[in-house]
Amino acid sequence: MHPFRLFRASVAQLTVACLLLASQALTAAQAEPNRLDRILESGVLRVGTTGDYKPFSYKDPKSGQFIGLDVEMGESLAKALGVKLELVPTSWPTLMADLAADKYDVAMSGVSVSLERQKVAFFSQPYMRDGKTPITLCSNKDKFQSLEQIDRAGVRAIVNPGGTNEKFARANLKQAEIVMHPDNVTIFEQIVQGKADLMMTDAVETRLQSRLHPELCALHPDQPFDFSEKAYLIPRDLVFKQFVDQWLRQDIESGTFAKRFDQWLNYPWQAANKP
Known part of the structure; x- marks a missing residue:
């Protein structure tokens, strides 16, 4: 057989095989429950x-x-x-x-x-x-504007376990103390009571919690530390x-x-x- 005819025959066979495989894959996908x-x-x-x-x-x-x-x-x-x-x-x-x-x-x-x-x-x-930003007592708002100010010995940053708040704190805080608190509902009361200095959480949460706790201020929620x-x-x-x-x-x-x-x-x- 002429080489070109042999090539055309091979291409045709390959095309048929590909179409058959595609049809089988589509049928399997359609049959698989979603x-x-x-x-x-x-x-x-x-x-x-x-x-x-x-x-x-x-x-x-x-x-x-x-x-x-x-x-x-x-x-x-x-x-x-x-x-x-x-x-x-x-x-x-x-x-x-x-x-x-x-x-x-x-x-x-x-x-x-x-x-x-x-x-x-x-x-x-x-x-x-959204993005992570600090919330702290309004009397301390000038102390914790930046990560450099927060990541210092003696600073207590409180976090709830298992989520992006803990991950962000552990990635960015090497000198400050990370205080774990298991209850995200009462965690902001810990700052009000002086058991922690601040929390870094989603900007939308800092806005809401500053309304619920007049003692607390959301720090630059329009310019969070990161993007999410x-x-x-x-x-x-x-x-x-x-x-x-x-x-x-x-x-x-x-x-x-x-x-x-x-x-x-x-x-x-x-x-x-x-x-």
Whole structure:
């Protein structure tokens, strides 16, 4: 056979083989159940939430119910799916382990996007820009404006374990003392009571906590030490991610998300604090 004809025949055979493999891969992908189908079949959306991060997620001590922006967003997502909402308690130290154990379908609790988390999970499109910045007694606000001022011997920086706050503190503080406090709800009271000098946390949280505690000042929340985003944490399932992204995009573009955020930022959290 002429070499060119042999080449054409080989190319044709290779093309047929590639098309066959592509068809088989597509058929397998279509046959493989995805999380979206599982949720629709079960009729339940399981949302993991920590209940300790205002204005996103807070467990009301009076009623035992979860309230907050991301709790309401979970209700909205469940409604868009046409299923019931089941809130699954999780925590910052166990957030990723609970995801790996399939305890929830999506985490909605003011979760910060991080490369470490992205190694094992997906995130929705971001819904907020943020970054770490200090909060301290207003009488000390001039003392802790920069990381250089904070990272000094004798300075006590308090953090809650297991999340991006602890990671940021350990990456940036070599001389200051890192004080661990397990309860993110009462952690700001530790600063008010003089048991810690400051906390470095998300700028949105410093703004809210400075409203709840007039003794505390959020330091340059418009110019945080780093850049981060908040999004919803999702298992590695492209079909479900695409649905969540589209739902969230519509909520943001319609202006509904901004209204919800303002409502929860201005929620009477002082009343919710009382047991």
